Amino acid sequence: MEKGAIPKKVIYRLSTYHRCLQRLSENGIETVSSGNLAKAAGVNSSQLRKDIAYMGQWGTRGLGYPVEMLMLKLRDALGREKLQPVILLGAGNLGSALLRYQGFQKEGFEVVAAFDADPAAARKRGVSVPLFLEEELETFLAENQVRLAIICVPAEFAQGMVNRLVRSGIQGILNFSPAVLEVPKEIVVNSVDLASELENLSYFIR
Amino acid sequence: MEKGAIPKKVIYRLSTYHRCLQRLSENGIETVSSGNLAKAAGVNSSQLRKDIAYMGQWGTRGLGYPVEMLMLKLRDALGREKLQPVILLGAGNLGSALLRYQGFQKEGFEVVAAFDADPAAARKRGVSVPLFLEEELETFLAENQVRLAIICVPAEFAQGMVNRLVRSGIQGILNFSPAVLEVPKEIVVNSVDLASELENLSYFIR
DNA sequence: TCGTGTGAAGACGTTCACAGCT
DNA sequence: AGCTGTGAACGTCTTCACACGA
Numbered sequence: 001m002e003k004g005a006i007p008k009k010v011i012y013r014l015s016t017y018h019r020c021l022q023r024l025s026e027n028g029i030e031t032v033s034s035g036n037l038a039k040a041a042g043v044n045s046s047q048l049r050k051d052i053a054y055m056g057q058w059g060t061r062g063l064g065y066p067v068e069m070l071m072l073k074l075r076d077a078l079g080r081e082k083l084q085p086v087i088l089l090g091a092g093n094l095g096s097a098l099l100r101y102q103g104f105q106k107e108g109f110e111v112v113a114a115f116d117a118d119p120a121a122a123r124k125r126g127v128s129v130p131l132f133l134e135e136e137l138e139t140f141l142a143e144n145q146v147r148l149a150i151i152c153v154p155a156e157f158a159q160g161m162v163n164r165l166v167r168s169g170i171q172g173i174l175n176f177s178p179a180v181l182e183v184p185k186e187i188v189v190n191s192v193d194l195a196s197e198l199e200n201l202s203y204f205i206r
Numbered sequence: 207m208e209k210g211a212i213p214k215k216v217i218y219r220l221s222t223y224h225r226c227l228q229r230l231s232e233n234g235i236e237t238v239s240s241g242n243l244a245k246a247a248g249v250n251s252s253q254l255r256k257d258i259a260y261m262g263q264w265g266t267r268g269l270g271y272p273v274e275m276l277m278l279k280l281r282d283a284l285g286r287e288k289l290q291p292v293i294l295l296g297a298g299n300l301g302s303a304l305l306r307y308q309g310f311q312k313e314g315f316e317v318v319a320a321f322d323a324d325p326a327a328a329r330k331r332g333v334s335v336p337l338f339l340e341e342e343l344e345t346f347l348a349e350n351q352v353r354l355a356i357i358c359v360p361a362e363f364a365q366g367m368v369n370r371l372v373r374s375g376i377q378g379i380l381n382f383s384p385a386v387l388e389v390p391k392e393i394v395v396n397s398v399d400l401a402s403e404l405e406n407l408s409y410f411i412r
Numbered sequence: 413t414c415g416t417g418t419g420a421a422g423a424c425g426t427t428c429a430c431a432g433c434t
Numbered sequence: 435a436g437c438t439g440t441g442a443a444c445g446t447c448t449t450c451a452c453a454c455g456a
């Protein structure tokens with residue numbers, strides 16, 4: 001997170017704003033106030049203004065923000081001008097579901113290859129993305145410019161996988177395994193731990 | 207989050223500590239210091255001590271924490287003394303993958319039923335959990351005590367689904383749809399937005 | 413008048429540093 | 435000596451409140 005830059009939490013919210021703006025845009029709305037957009041995004045309006053101000057000043061006092069312009073700025077800030085290639089490791093249950101999931105494509109990411117210890121089994125699950133044997137990872141990454149990886153391997157293999165990815169030049173990792181990963185500080189890891197999310201709920205429902 | 211209680215972030219970390227302790231326990235380790243456990247969990251040691259102190263005082267100065275005892279306390283605090291039933295809405299790609307996912311069972315959650323507009327299609331995906339037509343949701347919840355739900359329906363149906371769940375007495379919702387959900391404040395929602403996670407990475411890899 | 417942009421205040425979270433127990 | 439438990443310092447994030455531009 002060295003970048004001279006916008007905090008992580010703000011980036012998540014910018015994604016949300018972008019999605020809300022898409023809806024507004026589809027409905028032909030051209031201008032939106034911080035109050036309205038904040039309501040749609042479920043945040044406080046002055047937080048929204050501060051968040052947007054990270055990217056510069058785009059609003060008109062007394063009027064609000066121009067919807068299309070703001071979306072453009074958001075896409076730009078989020079580094080989403082162009083399609084971003086991604087690879088996926090571990091095409092088991094969760095992995096192969098993610099490969100069939102349309103949400104990534106819709107947001108500008110393309111899973112260009114998947115790797116598994118048993119690609120044949122994964123192929124049976126109806127995966128259409130090119131599937132390789134795990135050993136071919138390094139060769140693939142040497143020949144293809146990819147910076148993002150999604151990890152769906154079992155926890156005990158996750159750290160080993162991460163080490164290989166880092167050595168091959170991967171810069172960002174989305175980790176679905178319930179493992180604490182160690183990486184050089186210039187590598188970014190986002191972890192999604194499904195069981196922890198339920199545990200968390202479990203606590204708060206009294 | 208009205209509870210006189212432990213902050214959300216702390217709860218997430220407690221889950222992590224619990225998993226780390228499990229490994230230690232399997233290796234026959236009986237006592238662990240905050241420093242060692244913190245390293246395993248990837249956090250600062252005084253943060254770990256503070257986190258654990260939320261549940262009372264369990265350490266021995268000069269020695270550390272008793273592994274088994276601490277695990278017990280954690281399970282207790284996380285509300286995981288017993289198996290927690292969960293229902294799942296939307297058995298599409300992601301939903302049916304989650305139904306086959308073993309991680310929940312392993313952590314003490316049992317998906318007792320799934321609901322979909324087209325249960326036959328979901329059944330074809332090899333789901334073994336009882337699958338019902340979406341309309342049967344209310345009946346099911348009237349007859350079965352369930353407090354947690356996982357939502358995997360498309361974004362445009364999510365809010366409607368949530369409203370029905372809340373009316374039927376669901377208290378915690380794990381939401382996988384990229385939608386901003388409105389709920390009464392006593393209901394807890396945790397959202398996992400897969401595309402946002404990638405967008406986030408996309409920004410930080412410069 | 414309406415709504416942005418932003419300093420200042422406030423809430424929250426993390427780390428430090430050390431007293432005190434074993 | 436080793437390690438916990440915790441006040442105090444520090445840092446970050448959120449909300450308030452208002453000056454100022456349209």
